[in-house]
Structure formats: C-alpha cells, structure tokens
Amino acid sequence: MVTGLDLGARGVVAQVVDPEMPMLTLDDLGVIRSVSEQDGGVTVTITPTYSGCPAIEEMRADITRALTGAGYGPVEVRTVLSPAWSTDWISEAGRRRLAEAGVAPPGRAPAQVDGPVPLTLEAPSTVVRCPQCGSPATEEFSRFGPTACTALRRCTACREPFEHMKEI
Amino acid sequence: MSAHVQDEDATNAYQSLAGSVDHDDPRWAFGSGFEDMEADLTAPVPDGADPADLAAYCLMLGDDALVYSHRLTEWVSHAPELEEEVALANTALDLLGQARVLLARAGHVEGLVPGGTARDEDALAYWREVGELRNVALAEPSDDLDFARAIARLLVFSTWRIALLHPLRDSADPVIAAVAAKGVKEVTYHRDHAARWTLRLGDGTAESRARMQDALEWVWPFLEELFRTSDEERRLVAAGVAVDPAGTRAEVDEVLDRVLDRATLTRPEAPGMGTIGGLGGRQGVHTEKLEHAVLVMQSLARKHPGATW
Secondary structure (H helix, E strand, O other): OOOOOOOHHHHHHHOOEOOOOOOOEHHHHOOEEEEEEEOOEEEEEEOOOOOOOOHHHHHHHHHHHHHHHOOOOOEEEEEOOOOOOOHHHOOHHHHHHHHHOOEEOOOOOOOOOOOOOOOOOOOOOOOOOOOOOOOOOEEEEEOOOOOOOEEEEEEOOOOOEEEEEOOO | OOHHHHHHHOOOHHHHHOOOOOOOOOOEOOOOOOHHHHHHHOOOOOOOOOHHHHHHHHHHHHHHHHHHHHHHHOOOOOOOOHHHHHHHHHHHHHHHHHHHHHHHHHHHHHOOOOOOOOOOHHHHHHOOOHHHOOOOHHHOOOOOOOHHHHHHHHHHHHHHHHHHHHHHOOOOOHHHHHHHHHHHHHHHHHHHHHHHHHHHHHOOOHHHHHHHHHHHHHHHHHHHHHOOOOHHHHHHHHOOOOOOHHHHHHHHHHHHHHHHHHOOOOOOOOOOOOOEOOEOHHHOOOOOHHHHHHHHHHHHHHHOOOOEO
C-alpha cells in the first residue's frame, strides 16, 4: 500500500531522521541536495557533513527504506561532496529542535577567506548559550564531542555539561 | 513516511548494523565503497593532465591521510584523557574520509591509463605493497604514544596540509577540488587544536615545555620532504591540477614560527632527513617504520579477503 505519495518523494525523504542526532530530520540538517522522481524510481542526492562521517551509510539505508516503505520504486542515493556542507544549512526548525534536545545549535560558520587560512590560537569569543538554563556563561572543555560534528561545553551558571554543534 | 518505518530505525543506529532490518546489499567489511558517488569519481581527466600522473597525485594526497590516520588511531584507549582520545580519533576519522575519496578517484583514473586496470579504494588501501604507497615519511613512524610528539606531528601535518588543500579548492580536477574544499575546514580545526595544545605544553611547566621541545626535535627532520616537488606534481601544476609543495614553505614556516614563538619554544635546527638517490616517499621509498603500520592496517582485510557483514 502506498502511504507516502501524498507527501511526494521529497516529503518522504525530508522526514527521515539523522541516525546520530535523531531530533533532526535530514531536511533540518540540510544534507538533502535534490530528490527527483522518474518512471516510478527516485534519485536522492545527499552531501556528507564530515568527510569520514560514518552516519552517511545509515542515512542512505534509511532513505532507501523510507521511500520503499512509502511505495516508491527503485531508489538510488548518491553522495556529492561539492559544495561542501555547512552548518549554515541547518534550518531554523532544526536549530530549535537541537536546543530543545539539549544541544546548543551552531553559530554562523566562519567566512571563507582568499588568503591563507587564519590561525586561531584562542577559543573564539562567540557566546554559546546553555541549552538548559539559557545562561551565556559557558565554556568549552573539549573541542571534540561524541560525534564528529559536536564539541563539549559546560555551563558555569547551572553546572550542566552539554554538546555544542560546532560551526563549519 | 509511515510511522512504521520511523519506529524501525529512527533511534537505533545499531539495529540496521546488526542485520535485524533487511538489506538487499551485503556490506563489505572493510569499507562500504563509493559506488553511489560514481558521477563525482568518474569525472573526466582534466585537459593537459596525464592520467598516470593524476592517479599518482591522488595517491600521494590520499596516502598521507591514510597512513597518518592509522597512526592517530593508535591513541585509542591510550590518550591521557577521554576527551583527547575522542579528539585524536575524530581527527583520524576526518583524514580517513579524505583518503577514501582520493583513493577511489586514484583507482578509477588508473583504469584510464593505457594498459591500466581500475581498482577500488579497498584494493588500494589493503592490497598494495609498502613500495606502492606514496605518502611522505612524516606520516610513517609511531609517536610511541608520547603525547607531545602526537601534538607536534599534528601541528606540522595540519599546517602543511592546509597550505596544500586551500589552493587545491581551485584544482582543475573536480574530485580533488571537492575533497580540498571540504577537507580544509576539517584540517583547520585540527590545526587549531594542535596549536592550542602546543601553547599549553610549551608555555606550561618546565617538564611539559622540555617534552614539547623534544617532540619538535623529533618531528623536524621530516619537514624538508614536505616541500620537495615530485615529477608528477611538477607536470600537474602546469595542468592546473596540483599545487607545488615547494610553494607552501613560506606559509608553513610563518604559521609554525608564530605558534612556537607564542609557546616560548625554539624552532629546531635539525637538518632534514635525506633521500635515497633523490628518492623519497612520493616515489615509494619509505622508512622501515611504514612496514609495521601497513602490516597492522592490512592484516584483517588480508586474513578475510572479500568478507561482508
């Protein structure tokens, strides 16, 4: 039985959730580049968040399963590297859902420069608010978190540790 | 999408890995292949570039990342603190991701060389002999789980790789350009991490400073090779595909000097490691340290050829 055709293939793919951050859909995350239907089949193009992101395989499998489950025919999921994914592509809804789940959403990604890539010897002074109590008094204690895309911080007001999705 | 589908997989990444959900394609145990990226990987060889040169160049950039990522993963379960273990493993993962695409591109382009046969990334990673690898010697030795050495090498490697990847965003080869555009963001993060640790250790206690200085002495002889231009690179620079590594020296020196100065460390004067008859890593001539790394890296794949899960 076809259950998802009213959404269209784009709508079905948009609702697949990220395997590592299930509070986000792939649409929220901004990794879906295109969805096209032809002769009953669907071709989906996605872009990885990080070069070695192990979740990309699961995303492919989940997209295929969702489309097949919704009654679509042969599914092809392609991965493209260019243009490179940026956290700026995360939707407003996605940022809200990250915060609700206790993950501080990313700020604006650093601008691309023409000259040599600047060296940053001090942690950037941008304010990251605690997703629990909203305090701006937070500090980074590890630049790498449990997934490739997060860093670890703690709030000096409520003392809670939290993940921060880092800007790239 | 139906609620049923969501229940099945939404929150459990292991469910599908464990095979409880039907897959119509068995997974190759040592990498999942890039068949889905065919359009990207099979882009035509840029005008004026020799396919053999392009394949070799993709191996150079890919093998640097592959071998070094292997050495970084030796820190897993050995790092001084959990956060640092995660950091080094994540750094390795980014580099491995870059290596996979570059090796896959190399394997495809090898098939376009007259008389050549295409190979996939796994064949290149697991079934080449040591003399077929093209990485620089900097990637080869174990740091013997000396944390200062790990940081010193990461600082040098990432500073140099940024200087290559940043201009390679404009490479005439679309795969190299795509890896570079993505990779430069990742490696910038690695460099900042290494630079901040260098400051902390160098401008720390007498003990940490002495050990960081020793680590710089250890890594410095590998620098010279990073700026040596191979014949393949020279020809590919002319075709707009490659960046001349000799041209990265000024940027690398400037960044390293700035970090060392802030860290109150002294730039070593150790002479560069020599070549063997003018040959080095780019020509497949390696230190004996690479033998062991490759043996470990390839052992599982060679023991269970073609395994799937």
